[in-house]
Each structure stands twice: as structure tokens, then as C-alpha cells.
Amino acid sequence: MKNIAPAIFPPNGIGDTKPTNQAVLDWVHELGNLTKPENIFWCDGSERENEFLIAESLKQNVLIKLNEKKVPRSYLHRSNPNDVARVEKVTFICTPTKEEAGPTNNWSDPADTYSKLYGLLNGAMRGRTMFVVPYIMGPPDSPLTKVGFEITDSKYVVLSMRIMTRMGKIALKRLGNDPKAEWNRGVHSLLDVDPDRRFICHFPQDNTIISVGSGYGGNVLLSKKCFALRIGSYLACKQGWMAEHMLILGVESPEGRKHYVAAAFPSACGKTNFAMLIPPAHFNGWKVTTVGDDIAWMEIRDGRLFAVNPENGYFGVVPGTSYKSNPNAMKSIEHDTLYTNVALTDDNDVWWEGKDGAPPKHAIDWRGNDWTPDSKEKAAHPNSRFATPMRNNPALDPDVEKGEGVPISAIIFGGRRSDTVPLVYEAFDWNHGVYLGATMASETTAAATGTVGKVRRDPMAMLPFCGYNIGDYFRHWMDIGKRLTNPPLIFNVNWFRKGENGKFLWPGFGENMRVLKWVIDRCEQTGGALKSPVGWLPSPHDLDLEELDIDHKSVADLLGIDHEEWQKELAEHKMFFDSLGGVVPEELQKQREQLVARFNE
Ligand code: GTP
Numbered sequence: 001m002k003n004i005a006p007a008i009f010p011p012n013g014i015g016d017t018k019p020t021n022q023a024v025l026d027w028v029h030e031l032g033n034l035t036k037p038e039n040i041f042w043c044d045g046s047e048r049e050n051e052f053l054i055a056e057s058l059k060q061n062v063l064i065k066l067n068e069k070k071v072p073r074s075y076l077h078r079s080n081p082n083d084v085a086r087v088e089k090v091t092f093i094c095t096p097t098k099e100e101a102g103p104t105n106n107w108s109d110p111a112d113t114y115s116k117l118y119g120l121l122n123g124a125m126r127g128r129t130m131f132v133v134p135y136i137m138g139p140p141d142s143p144l145t146k147v148g149f150e151i152t153d154s155k156y157v158v159l160s161m162r163i164m165t166r167m168g169k170i171a172l173k174r175l176g177n178d179p180k181a182e183w184n185r186g187v188h189s190l191l192d193v194d195p196d197r198r199f200i201c202h203f204p205q206d207n208t209i210i211s212v213g214s215g216y217g218g219n220v221l222l223s224k225k226c227f228a229l230r231i232g233s234y235l236a237c238k239q240g241w242m243a244e245h246m247l248i249l250g251v252e253s254p255e256g257r258k259h260y261v262a263a264a265f266p267s268a269c270g271k272t273n274f275a276m277l278i279p280p281a282h283f284n285g286w287k288v289t290t291v292g293d294d295i296a297w298m299e300i301r302d303g304r305l306f307a308v309n310p311e312n313g314y315f316g317v318v319p320g321t322s323y324k325s326n327p328n329a330m331k332s333i334e335h336d337t338l339y340t341n342v343a344l345t346d347d348n349d350v351w352w353e354g355k356d357g358a359p360p361k362h363a364i365d366w367r368g369n370d371w372t373p374d375s376k377e378k379a380a381h382p383n384s385r386f387a388t389p390m391r392n393n394p395a396l397d398p399d400v401e402k403g404e405g406v407p408i409s410a411i412i413f414g415g416r417r418s419d420t421v422p423l424v425y426e427a428f429d430w431n432h433g434v435y436l437g438a439t440m441a442s443e444t445t446a447a448a449t450g451t452v453g454k455v456r457r458d459p460m461a462m463l464p465f466c467g468y469n470i471g472d473y474f475r476h477w478m479d480i481g482k483r484l485t486n487p488p489l490i491f492n493v494n495w496f497r498k499g500e501n502g503k504f505l506w507p508g509f510g511e512n513m514r515v516l517k518w519v520i521d522r523c524e525q526t527g528g529a530l531k532s533p534v535g536w537l538p539s540p541h542d543l544d545l546e547e548l549d550i551d552h553k554s555v556a557d558l559l560g561i562d563h564e565e566w567q568k569e570l571a572e573h574k575m576f577f578d579s580l581g582g583v584v585p586e587e588l589q590k591q592r593e594q595l596v597a598r599f600n601e
């Protein structure tokens, strides 16, 4: 195997922070014997360690240094062109029985899979450095916080994990010396980045992840989708909490009343943008703050749902990010940012489709080839990403470190739907809300390899991330509802409905504040709504559309329920439930029948 990740040799005092927990030491020892690295680098998360790793990564062309004046302390990484997104078809849940993984996951037998992966890992780190990355997910003093270790032979992974998680000594301290303590075991090797030898495998019962053959974010930053969502959702169901693919935002009125909202949209459907929303001028005095942009861990306290963001940074979609669409994101990625697969300008600045200003006359595209505005190819990959510390965000919520989390007033589901689904509506109650989540659908995006733009059911935006049987997951949602005395209201939104001309009807981005305001009004029992078969719908005058350049017809189209489209939609709900082969809880089947009945009233 070609050595695409040659070993590095740190000076004394770097790479030698060995944990004292015997279970960790035994595990690293075992993986060391298997993968046979040149040396082992124990990460501590320090500044000095980071500088050393960056310097070595520059030498090995893992990173390109960007223009220090334009984007200080920032770097570009290019992943292999065959490796630019999550790959769902090689993502596996390895539970003892296929039933535990359920109808929506790829399943493989744990013993067979360990043996296959151990075969691939045998000697895989020869001539390479094995990095041991300790990290925690969650604020340092939260009861929800969990420890993970990732072993990797990729410097890019180590540098990214330092941005995306609280990494290093803090995790060693949290874990302590109890050999029986709970912690996630993550093993990653690039191997030779061959799509035929690429597998992302989860062993929920063992709290273990093994990922081989990829160097792309969602496949290899094991803290994120793999631990915080797939393994996390399994642990959450067992332990009575929730791990969800949700942003968390705070919204404060001019009078100083504050609510927190969590929202689940599928990959590349607007979570980061919504979490960083800047209200339009008309909403003078309103403030939106970010707790998290991708994942929420939630638990019940005093009959309410409280959420923390387990992450420490944002791994966001770059294309389309501009001062017009998302100024907070732009300010966040102006410094101390690790870019992946964007274009490089002649003065070592970064560029992407949708960035403010004119395109450069010449650039190097994400593949490393010459690019000009006449090129047929995109300069930046549609799924190019930034990794940036959350502390770069000017709108970071002051309670982001609060161990108890923030109380959630509303949960919003949303997808990318050109038709059928109105701009916003509210569920009648918790179980109806669970039904909205369970039947939501979205057009697929470049965040995962495969067809883009195809409508698929993506329950709670968790289709690729639920680490166990989706029927049990639905049941868990309803069990949580029973335990909540003060449950969040549940909504559904769709920023992506199109008009007859094929253009988006809704301006989106900052203007989504108008929808958020209605959500808050409903939470405060001041907002008006009409009863419709699908749920509570705002009438045009229930939404604050002042100073918005939108015509009456568009608003009517956005809020309209087209009965013909909905007959098709209802049939698709049924087909989806049927396709799950009997795991759907009775209560959700009942919800579907009631929805059908409301349309026939
Ligand atoms: P992941 O990081 O993959 O989970 O994606 P995400 O859900 O955080 O999506 P993100 O906010 O990065 O947005 C993805 C794409 O949708 C970008 O190209 C955005 O420009 C676009 N987008 C986000 N919000 C809106 C909106 O309100 N309206 C429209 N039309 N596009 C939007």
C-alpha cells in the first residue's frame, strides 16, 4: 500500500501526553499491534502541538497556507476527488441482529465486520504516525457530556478534531482512571483512499466506530455524525435522552424575552444558515444567537426539554456563503479556518461559487487544476466545507457553555421541497409533531454521494444518522413526549417551495426571521392561525411581512395546501410506512389515518 501519510517525529514535549486510564492504554496497544505504525502521537490539544502539526502538514502538502493578510491562520486542504462527501452505501450499523439496525440502515454482522476491518487495518499504519485524539462532546460541566478517543493516521483529522471538539487534556481529566468508564472508541485509517475499500462501521453495543478508506469530514471526524448522532442516538434511547440532527438558536425580543428553538433539516438544507440568522432591519431590536448548527443533545428536566451543542466548531457548506446570505458565517471563516475543497486564487485567497464580488480571472479549482470563469467545472466542490471554531461566530449564544443546556420552546422540522409543503405550519400536539418529523421528506443534496435533487423521506433528518431501528426511534420520541409536562411546540418549515417560473417563492436566509417570529408568537400564545388538515397554518396577516418585497400571489402560493398534491403526499406517507415493514408504531399509523380523514372532512 502506498504511504500517503508519512510519519512525523515530534520533539520532546510534543505528542507524549499519554492517558493514565488502563482501558484506553490497552485499546491503543491493541490497535498499535494491529496497524503497526512507525510511532504513536498522544495529542494534548495544546497550541504548541497544533503549530507543530500544521508545520508538518504544510511540508507534506496536506495543507496549503492561505494569504495571511486576507485569511489569517487559515489553510486549504484538498481531499481525494473520489472522496468528497459522506457515502451512505458503505455506512453500516453492526448490531447483533439485523432487526436492531432496522429497515433504514445498512446492517452487517459485528463479528464478520470486525474481522474484515481488522484484516484491512493489519499493517495499515506502517511508516505512518498513529495519532490518539482524546475529546469530549458537550460543555465541560454538563451531565450530558461524553468522552471519545479517535485513533487516526490523518493529520487533517487531528487538526479538524481540534476545531470541532474540545480536544486534548480536558478529555483525559473528564475520563479519569476508572477502567469501566463509558467512552467512545473511534478508529480511523486512510488506508489508500480507495472507494472499494471504504467502510464506515458502527458497533453501538461496543460504543465503537471503525472508519477506513476515506479522508472526508463526515466519514472521518468520528465525533460528529458517527458518535454524536449514530452511536449517540442509540445511547440516548437506552439512557432516556435525545441525540438529534438539529441546530439550536436563541431568539430574543426587543423587550428581552428569550426563547430557544431547535431545528432538524437534512444535510445542506439550511441548518447553519438558520442558526446564524441576522434579522432584517424591520425586526430592529430582535436578536438571534447560535448555540449549535448541526447537532443537539437534549434531556428532560422539570418536565422541559433542555439542549446542549456537543460540538465546539462548525463544519459548514461553503458554496453560497456570502455577506448577503450569511454575514455571521462570513465573519466566522475570515480567520483560523480550515477549508476543504474550495478554490485557491492567485494571491492565495479562497474563492467559491456564490462568494461576494466578481469571480477571480484565474484560480486553482478544488481538484488542483487551472480554472477561469469560462471553465465548465465548478471552482469549488458543491460540498466544499469550512471547519471553524464556534468562538469565531459573532452571534455565539452566551449560554453555549452552560452545562444544564438551554430550554427548548419549539422544535422545527424542515426540508427542501419544491412543491406541496407550505412555508410553515404547526402540529396539533406532540404526537402529531412526531408524525410530521417521521414523514418529512427532502430533495437530496451534494452532502452525500449519489443523485442530487431526488425527493426522499428523511425522518427527523435522521435517515442517514439513526443508529438503531427507526421504529424504536419513533417510539422513543413518543415516550419522551409522555415525560414532558411542558413540551416544545412542533413546527414544519419549507424555505424551498418554487413558483411556476421555477424560482424560490420565499427569499429565505435573514427573512426567515418572519417565520421564526410566528413560531415565537405561537409559543407565547399571541400568534394567529387557521386550522387546516395538515396543522395550524398562519394566514398571510399572521406573518409579519412588512417591508418585504413579495407579492400577494407568492404569499398565497407559499401558504397554500394543494389538495391534489397532498393526495400524492398522503400516498407517499403510506408507501413509506409500508416500506418500513411493520416497525411503525400504532400511534403514528393512527396519526396518518386522522390526517387522511381531515382531508376528507
Ligand atoms: P449540513 O452542514 O450539511 O448539515 O448543511 P446545513 O443544513 O447546515 O445547510 P446550510 O445552512 O449550510 O445550507 C445549505 C445550502 O442551502 C447552502 O447552499 C445555502 O445557501 C442554502 N440555504 C440555506 N438557507 C436557505 C434559505 O433560507 N433559502 C434558500 N433558498 N437557500 C438556503
Ligand code: SPV
Pocket (backbone or CB within 6 Å): 085, 086, 216, 217, 218, 219, 224, 225, 266, 267, 268, 294, 315, 447, 448
Ligand atoms: C452533513 O452531511 O449533514 C454534514 C456534513 O454536516 S458531514 O459532517 O460531512 O456529514
Ligand code: MN
Pocket (backbone or CB within 6 Å): 268, 271, 272, 293, 294, 315, 316, 317
Ligand atoms: Mn451545516
